[in-house]
Amino acid sequence: YNPRLTAVYRAGDRVKFSANAARSFRAPSFLELFYRSSSFNGNTTLRPEVALSYDAGAQIKTSEHTSLGVTGFYTRQRDRISANLTTYQNAPRAEQSGVEVESVGPAGAFTGRIN
Numbered sequence: 001y002n003p004r005l006t007a008v009y010r011a012g013d014r015v016k017f018s019a020n021a022a023r024s025f026r027a028p029s030f031l032e033l034f035y036r037s038s039s040f041n042g043n044t045t046l047r048p049e050v051a052l053s054y055d056a057g058a059q060i061k062t063s064e065h066t067s068l069g070v071t072g073f074y075t076r077q078r079d080r081i082s083a084n085l086t087t088y089q090n091a092p093r094a095e096q097s098g099v100e101v102e103s104v105g106p107a108g109a110f111t112g113r114i115n
Contacts, residue, residue, distance in 0.1 A: 001025065014061040018071075024051045028081055032088045043088045051077040057100075066105035073098060 004022040011017065028046040035042040057071030074097040079090040103114045 016059045017057070018059075019056040020054065022053045024053065025049070026081070028088070032081060039086065041087050046081055046088055047079045047090050049077055049080050051075055063105075065111075066103070069102045069104075071100045071102075073100070 002022065002024045004020060006020045007018065009017045026049040028043075028048065031042060032046055033042045033044050053073070053075040055071055055073035057069060059067055059069035061067045075095065077091075077094040077096075079092075080094040081088055082091050083089075100115055105112060
């Protein structure tokens, strides 16, 4: 079950604010559980990954065909599945955070997007 809550507020014709909160779940794959070779083995005791993610951002329409946006994000994972030299394992916790800046506009006959 992966619920998500999203809110968007339009502050006029050109400005939009958004925020998201989500919970995600990923079960181990068949290979992560049961793969066998002479030097690497799956791990049947793997637990599913569970993550909580949040982001908030703003987008400004600078003209009819161009826009600029910025979004900050944060994710906290529990039991992240990762590989070491001989098997898969659950890492106790992992966190990712950052900012994404995006510009969208015409590029000749195409529409370009830069992140």
